[in-house]
Amino acid sequence: MEEGLQQFKADFFKALAHPLRIRILELLVDGKKSVNEIQSCLEKEGSAVSQQLSVLRAKNIVYGIKEGKKVYYSLSDPMIGELLGVAKEIFNNHLINTITRLEEMTINGSDEDNI
Numbered sequence: 313m314e315e316g317l318q319q320f321k322a323d324f325f326k327a328l329a330h331p332l333r334i335r336i337l338e339l340l341v342d343g344k345k346s347v348n349e350i351q352s353c354l355e356k357e358g359s360a361v362s363q364q365l366s367v368l369r370a371k372n373i374v375y376g377i378k379e380g381k382k383v384y385y386s387l388s389d390p391m392i393g394e395l396l397g398v399a400k401e402i403f404n405n406h407l408i409n410t411i412t413r414l415e416e417m418t419i420n421g422s423d424e425d426n427i
Contacts, residue, residue: 327371332356333364334396336385340374341393344386 328334332354339345339353351361365385368374373392376383387393 324371324373327367327373330364330367332360333368336361336364336368337373337387337392338396340385340387341396344377344384346382346384348382350385 328337335354336350339350345353347358347361347365350365351358354361365374365376369376372388374385375388376385378384
């Protein structure tokens, strides 16, 4: 059972592993959007957006509802928005740690120059 869960997680994160898919999900955090709205916000061609939406749909990360001639996409689970928020926090922490290390190296390097 644990192996099945690990495979699900791996497949889930593979589906997220594309900058355009992440941008689409970030847009959908604010609520449903039509394909045209997504294309317009991202300034991307329809084929590129449709291809990425297809990957996200295949993994049940988003779903589409047809209203008239338009299809509106939404997140399949609101926790996806929380996951994106946590990923941003991890990125920020990583960035802060990197900046701190660089500053420490600069300060230590300057101390050696003054000796």
